[in-house]
Amino acid sequence: MNIPHARPRFDYPPFPMNYLAHLWLTEQAGLPLAGAVLGDMVHGRLDGHFPRELERSIRLHRRVDVVTDAHPLVAAARTRFGPGARRYAGIVLDVVYDHCLARDWQRYHPQSLAEFARAAATAVCAEREGFVLAGRGAPSSWRMHRLLRSYANPRGIDLAQRRTARWLKKPEGLIEAGRDWREHAAAATDDLPQLLEDLGTAARRFAEEE
Secondary structure, eight states: OOOSOOOOOOOOOOSSHOOOHHHHHHHHTOOOOOHHHHHEESSSOOSSSSHHHHHHHHHHHHHHHHEEEHHHHHHHHHHHHHHGGGHHHHHHHHHHHHHHHHTHHHHSSSSHHHHHHHHHHHHHOOOOHHHHHHOOOOOHHHHHHHHHHHHTTTHHHHHHHHHHTTSSHHHHHHHHHTTTTHHHHHHHHHHHHHHHHHHHHHHHHHHHHO
């Protein structure tokens, strides 16, 4: 395996993050599910640092983030935040979309959320080589499983935002921006079918590129 001179930087993200939609999209693309998690940990150039298919999965995560940020429905959703809260809108919307996906999971996947969470957690945590290359240990399967299921519970979203805020220099900004996340959830629920259809198309096209 060729290791580039400028290695990517590895950071654990604020935990929990919006892994559910990323896992769903990675499955759509037929790529290793661990990339859905490592994509939030690995920054900078890749260039052969990881096994090929895992690296493609990490690149997919990045592509999904770009497509999501540029999507008209997401851009419109950000405008529904006040000027002071708008800088945190992306973080809030990430977990809101995962909440809406978890809540209506049977609409989007043949497995139950519990079954998918268990299988996805097992697949992610089995990819130990990728986490070792990232300078980290793989997350525990039970914790990942519990995390994915927690997205369906409003208390899980409140907790996700509080934990994420601890990583920010001004945590009160995110806490304030996310205080009314339930009001944004109604519009997010309406937007989600089209958003997921477009993201799923982007993920499958990415998988066909090579």
